[in-house]
Amino acid sequence: MFYWLQKNLPKIVIAPSFAVILWFVYGFILWTIYISFTNSKMLPRYDFVGLKQHIRLWSQWRWYNAVENLLIFTVLFIAICIIIGIFLSILLDQKIRAEGFLRTVYLYPMALSFIVTGTAWKWILNPTMGIQKLVRDWGFTDFTFDWLVNRDMSIYTIVIAAVWQSSGFVMALFLAGLRSIDDEIIKAAKIDGASLYSIYITIILPMLRPVFMSAIVILLHISIKSYDLVIALTAGGPGTSSDMPAVYMTQMAFHRSEIALASASAVMMFLTILAIVVPYLYSELRRQDANR
Amino acid sequence: MYKQVLKISAGFILAAGISASPAFAGGEAEVLHWWTSGGEAKALKVLKDDFAKNGGTWKDMPVAGGGGDAAMVTLKARIVSGDPPTAAQIKGPTIQEYDDEGVVGPYNIHSVATAENWDALLSPQVANHMKCDGFTKYCAAPVNIHRIDWFWANKKVLDANGLKMPTSWPEFNAAATKLKAAGIIPFAHGGQPWQDATVFEAVAIGIGGNDFYRKAIMELDLDALGGSTMVKVFDQMRILQGFTDEGMPGRDWNVATGMVMNGKAAFQIMGDWAKGEFANAGLKPGIDYYCLPTPSNHGYLYNVDSFIFYSMKGENKIEGQKLLASLMMGKNFQKVFNLYKGSIPARLDVPMDEFDMCAKGSAADLNYAAMTGGLLPSFAHGMALKLAQKGAIQDVVTEHFNSKMSSKEAASRLVRAVKDTL
Numbered sequence: 001m002f003y004w005l006q007k008n009l010p011k012i013v014i015a016p017s018f019a020v021i022l023w024f025v026y027g028f029i030l031w032t033i034y035i036s037f038t039n040s041k042m043l044p045r046y047d048f049v050g051l052k053q054h055i056r057l058w059s060q061w062r063w064y065n066a067v068e069n070l071l072i073f074t075v076l077f078i079a080i081c082i083i084i085g086i087f088l089s090i091l092l093d094q095k096i097r098a099e100g101f102l103r104t105v106y107l108y109p110m111a112l113s114f115i116v117t118g119t120a121w122k123w124i125l126n127p128t129m130g131i132q133k134l135v136r137d138w139g140f141t142d143f144t145f146d147w148l149v150n151r152d153m154s155i156y157t158i159v160i161a162a163v164w165q166s167s168g169f170v171m172a173l174f175l176a177g178l179r180s181i182d183d184e185i186i187k188a189a190k191i192d193g194a195s196l197y198s199i200y201i202t203i204i205l206p207m208l209r210p211v212f213m214s215a216i217v218i219l220l221h222i223s224i225k226s227y228d229l230v231i232a233l234t235a236g237g238p239g240t241s242s243d244m245p246a247v248y249m250t251q252m253a254f255h256r257s258e259i260a261l262a263s264a265s266a267v268m269m270f271l272t273i274l275a276i277v278v279p280y281l282y283s284e285l286r287r288q289d290a291n292r
Numbered sequence: 293m294y295k296q297v298l299k300i301s302a303g304f305i306l307a308a309g310i311s312a313s314p315a316f317a318g319g320e321a322e323v324l325h326w327w328t329s330g331g332e333a334k335a336l337k338v339l340k341d342d343f344a345k346n347g348g349t350w351k352d353m354p355v356a357g358g359g360g361d362a363a364m365v366t367l368k369a370r371i372v373s374g375d376p377p378t379a380a381q382i383k384g385p386t387i388q389e390y391d392d393e394g395v396v397g398p399y400n401i402h403s404v405a406t407a408e409n410w411d412a413l414l415s416p417q418v419a420n421h422m423k424c425d426g427f428t429k430y431c432a433a434p435v436n437i438h439r440i441d442w443f444w445a446n447k448k449v450l451d452a453n454g455l456k457m458p459t460s461w462p463e464f465n466a467a468a469t470k471l472k473a474a475g476i477i478p479f480a481h482g483g484q485p486w487q488d489a490t491v492f493e494a495v496a497i498g499i500g501g502n503d504f505y506r507k508a509i510m511e512l513d514l515d516a517l518g519g520s521t522m523v524k525v526f527d528q529m530r531i532l533q534g535f536t537d538e539g540m541p542g543r544d545w546n547v548a549t550g551m552v553m554n555g556k557a558a559f560q561i562m563g564d565w566a567k568g569e570f571a572n573a574g575l576k577p578g579i580d581y582y583c584l585p586t587p588s589n590h591g592y593l594y595n596v597d598s599f600i601f602y603s604m605k606g607e608n609k610i611e612g613q614k615l616l617a618s619l620m621m622g623k624n625f626q627k628v629f630n631l632y633k634g635s636i637p638a639r640l641d642v643p644m645d646e647f648d649m650c651a652k653g654s655a656a657d658l659n660y661a662a663m664t665g666g667l668l669p670s671f672a673h674g675m676a677l678k679l680a681q682k683g684a685i686q687d688v689v690t691e692h693f694n695s696k697m698s699s700k701e702a703a704s705r706l707v708r709a710v711k712d713t714l
Binding site: 041042043044056059060061062122126127128129146148149151154234235237238239240241251252254255256257258 | 364365368371372386389390392393395483484485537538539540541542678679680682683687690691692693694695705709712
C-alpha cells in the first residue's frame with residue numbers, strides 16, 4: 001500500500017489540475033471551434049450552419065486589415081526585439097562595471113503591464129503634448145512626429161511601445177545564453193586570429209540557436225494575443241487602422257453580439273499559433289530524441 | 293414569562309403587518325449597472341433609497357468601466373449560467389434581442405405597467421422600445437431621454453468673432469472657416485468610433501433629412517445607404533474633419549468638451565451628458581455657452597436609458613422586479629434622476645420647472661418632433677439597430693472620418709458592410 005502510494009503520489013497530486021486544464025483549456029477550445037460553426041448571436045446557440053461564419057469573416061475588409069496589421073506587427077516586433085536584445089546582451093557581456101544595475105534598468109519595462117506601457121506611450125507620442133510639442137517648443141517648428149494620429153503609421157507606434165517593453169526581456173534571455181558559452185571557445189578563436197565580429201557572427205550566435213527559438217516562440221504568442229497594448233495606446237484607431245485580430249474578436253463577441261463570428265476569428269488565431277508552434281515542438285522533440 | 297412571550301410574538305405580528313402594508317413587501321433586487329461616477333452615481337442613489345424605503349433589499353451590482361463593456365461580459369455570463377440579475381441596464385433593440393434568446397419571458401413587470409397605465413405616460417415610440425413579445429408586453433422600464441444632436445458652443449468665442457449660432461450646415465461651415473482663420477479650433481472632437489458615429493448621425497439628419505435617416509439607417513434600405521444623399525452626408529463629414537485639430541484621434545469626449553469650455557475650441561457635437569461638464573465648471577447655459585440642436589428639419593435623435601427585467605426564479609425576486617419597475621417610472625425618481633443626469637424624464641407628465649433651459653428646450657423639441665415625424669432613435673447609441681448592424685455602419689463611418697477615403701467609396705462600403713450582417 002505504502003509502496004503503491006509512493007509510486008503513484010505524483011500522478012494523484014497532478015490529476016486534479018490536469019483535469020481542470022483538460023476541461024477549461026482544451027474543452028473550451030473545442031467548444032469555441034464548435035460555436036464558430038453555428039449561428040450564435042448574443043448568446044451561444046447550437047444550430048450547425050457549416051462554414052458560414054468563416055466565409056463571412058474572410059469577406060470583411062476589417063478582418064483583412066486586422067490580419068495585415070498583425071503580420072506587420074509580428075515581423076517588426078520580433079525582429080527588432082531580437083536585434084536590440086542581442087546587441088544589449090553582447091554589450092553587457094563585456095564584463096563591465098555595475099552590470100547588475102544596468103541589467104535591471106533594461107529589464108524593468110517588463111515589470112510594467114502593457115496597459116501602463118500603452119498609456120505612457122500614448123502621452124509621449126501624442127503630437128499636442130508629447131515629443132512633437134517638446135521639439136517644437138525647442139524652436140524646431142517644422143518638426144513633425146504624428147505617427148500616433150497618422151493612420152498609415154499608427155501600427156508602428158504599437159511596435160515602438162511593444163519593443164520598448166520586451167527587448168529587455170530578450171536581452172536577459174540572450175545574456176543567459178552567452179554566459180553558458182565556454183570562454184575557451186572564444187579564446188581559441190582569438191588565437192586563430194578571428195576578429196571579435198566574426199567570432200560573434202559565425203560562432204557564438206549559431207550556438208545560441210535554442211535561445212533564438214525560445215525568444216521567437218515567446219514573442220510570437222505575445223504578438224498574436226496582443227490586445228491590451230492596442231487598446232491602451234490607440235484603441236485600434238485612427239479609424240480602424242491599428243486594429244488587430246484580438247481586438248476584432250473582443251469587439252465582435254462582447255459589443256456586436258456576433259459570438260459565432262468572434263469564435264471563427266478566435267479559431268483563426270488558434271490555427272496561426274498551431275501552425276508555428278507544432279513544427280517547432282516537433283523539430284525540438286526530434287532533436288532531443290536524436291541526442292539520446 | 294408568559295407575558296414576555298406574548299409581547300414578543302405580538303411584536304412579530306405587528307412587524308409583519310407593517311412590512312406587508314406596501315404593495316410589494318420585502319422584494320429583492322440585484323441591479324446591474326455602470327453608473328458609478330459623479331452625477332450618475334448620485335442619480336442612482338435616489339432609486340436605491342426609494343427602494344429601501346418601500347421595504348425592498350437592494351443588492352448593488354455596479355460594474356465599472358467605460359460605457360458598460362465589462363458589464364456586458366458579466367451579464368452574459370450570468371444569463372448563460374441561468375442566474376440573471378433582477379434588472380440590468382440594457383437599452384434599444386438589444387432588449388428585443390435578449391427576448392429572442394428566450395431569457396425575458398414571461399414578462400414579470402407587464403402587470404405593473406398595465407396597472408399604472410404606462411401606455412398613457414410614455415410617448416408611443418419610447419414605449420415600443422420597452423416592449424417584448426412582438427412589442428405587446430412591457431419588459432423594460434425607461435428612466436430618461438438623452439438628446440444626441442446638440443451643438444455645444446463657447447458663447448464668448450462666438451461673440452468675439454461676431455458669430456451667431458449657425459442654423460444651417462453651410463452657415464456652420466462659413467463660421468468654422470472664419471474661426472479657423474482666427475486661430476481657434478472650430479470643431480472639438482474626440483476621434484473614437486462612437487463619437488465619430490455621433491457626429492455622423494447628426495449630420496445625416498441635417499443634410500439628408502428625417503426621412504432619409506429613417507430609410508437609410510433605421511430600415512437599412514440599400515439604395516439609400518449607397519445613394520447620392522449619403523455621398524453628400526459623407527462630404528460634410530470630410531469638411532468637419534478639416535475643422536478638427538491634430539490631437540483628435542483617441543481623445544475622450546469630456547476632454548473635447550473641456551476645449552470648448554476654456555475657449556480653445558468653439559463647437560462640439562455631443563449628447564446632453566456634456567452639460568454636466570459645463571455645470572461642474574460653474575458655467576451657465578445661454579450666458580457662458582450655447583446648447584442648441586444641430587441644424588436639421590426639427591429632427592430629434594434620442595437615446596433612452598432603460599432597465600430590462602429578465603425572467604426570474606423566486607417570488608421574492610419577482611416582487612423586487614415589480615417594485616423596482618414601479619419606482620423607476622415614479623414621478624419623483626424621474627425628476628430627481630434627470631436633474632442629476634442632464635437628460636429629461638421619459639415620463640411625459642413630469643413638471644419641468646426645476647430643469648435648466650437646455651432641458652426645457654429639449655422637452656419642447658421632443659414634443660414637436662414627435663408630432664412632425666422627426667423623433668428618431670440614435671443609431672450611434674444603440675437605439676436604432678441591432679448591435680451587429682450598428683457596428684458595421686460605425687466601422688465604415690470611423691474609417692472614412694479618419695482617412696482620405698472618398699465619399700463615394702464610403703457609401704459603397706456602407707452597403708457592403710450592412711449587407712454582410714443582414
